[in-house]
Amino acid sequence: MHKFLERSEKYYFHYPFPVTIVGAIHDGRSNFMAAAWHMQLSFDPPLYAVSISPKRYTNEIIRESGAFSLNFLQFDDYKLAGLVGRTSGRQCYKEEVFDIKYDAGVKLNVPVLKSAICCYECKVVDRRAYGDHVLYVGEILGIHYDSDYYKDGISPDMLLYAGNDMYTHAEGALAIFGKTEVEDFLKSKKDTK
Numbered sequence: 001m002h003k004f005l006e007r008s009e010k011y012y013f014h015y016p017f018p019v020t021i022v023g024a025i026h027d028g029r030s031n032f033m034a035a036a037w038h039m040q041l042s043f044d045p046p047l048y049a050v051s052i053s054p055k056r057y058t059n060e061i062i063r064e065s066g067a068f069s070l071n072f073l074q075f076d077d078y079k080l081a082g083l084v085g086r087t088s089g090r091q092c093y094k095e096e097v098f099d100i101k102y103d104a105g106v107k108l109n110v111p112v113l114k115s116a117i118c119c120y121e122c123k124v125v126d127r128r129a130y131g132d133h134v135l136y137v138g139e140i141l142g143i144h145y146d147s148d149y150y151k152d153g154i155s156p157d158m159l160l161y162a163g164n165d166m167y168t169h170a171e172g173a174l175a176i177f178g179k180t181e182v183e184d185f186l187k188s189k190k191d192t193k
């Protein structure tokens with residue numbers, strides 16, 4: 001039976017969701033934070049948004065640098081999400097404390113994590129407050145991906161955030177249901193009439 005809440009202080013009922021590591025560099029100093037609130041907005045131009053609380057140090061850095069990277073990880077690297085997602089760059093220099101290795105972006109001054117299965121280099125094209133977070137819209141100017149990982153175009157064990165400091169992954173479950181299958185389904189419905 002469905003229960004109904006008119007309001008909930010926090011709502012995570014739509015999780016799990018991929019977690020991304022937001023990276024940014026300003027004045028030669030890098031910072032990283034975990035983010036589960038992000039989404040693809042457009043193919044042309046390629047736009048991707050991430051929602052960042054104004055309390056985050058990352059918010060200050062991106063405001064200054066006008067650019068960020070979004071780094072997606074494999075499940076095995078879940079500890080990095082916890083490490084950068086439960087500490088602030090105001091208290092520690094995460095790159096050093098957590099020994100974070102990255103390359104320089106090709107198009108932008110953003111960090112590209114060596115452990116990322118894919119990384120989007122994003123230039124900020126819009127920034128707007130929504131409630132208690134700020135939505136940064138980035139135009140993707142470059143995509144890095146591990147071609148060994150993306151076999152057959154799928155990412156079987158991308159790191160997902162399940163909420164409450166729990167991490168999971170897709171465990172290889174794969175169902176194909178596209179245009180052909182939908183057409184077959186509609187045809188079978190017609191045939192049974």
Ligand SMILES: Cc1cc2nc3c(=O)[nH]c(=O)nc-3n(C[C@H](O)[C@H](O)[C@H](O)COP(=O)(O)O)c2cc1C
Nearest residue numbers: 033034035036037052053056057058085087088089
């Ligand atoms: C898995 C996970 C997901 C998170 N998602 C977000 C998010 O989408 N937006 C956000 O503002 N903070 C999010 N956080 C919290 C920030 O990562 C956290 O506050 C971090 O310490 C900020 O670091 P900073 O102060 O160095 O920017 C998340 C934390 C975790 C662990």
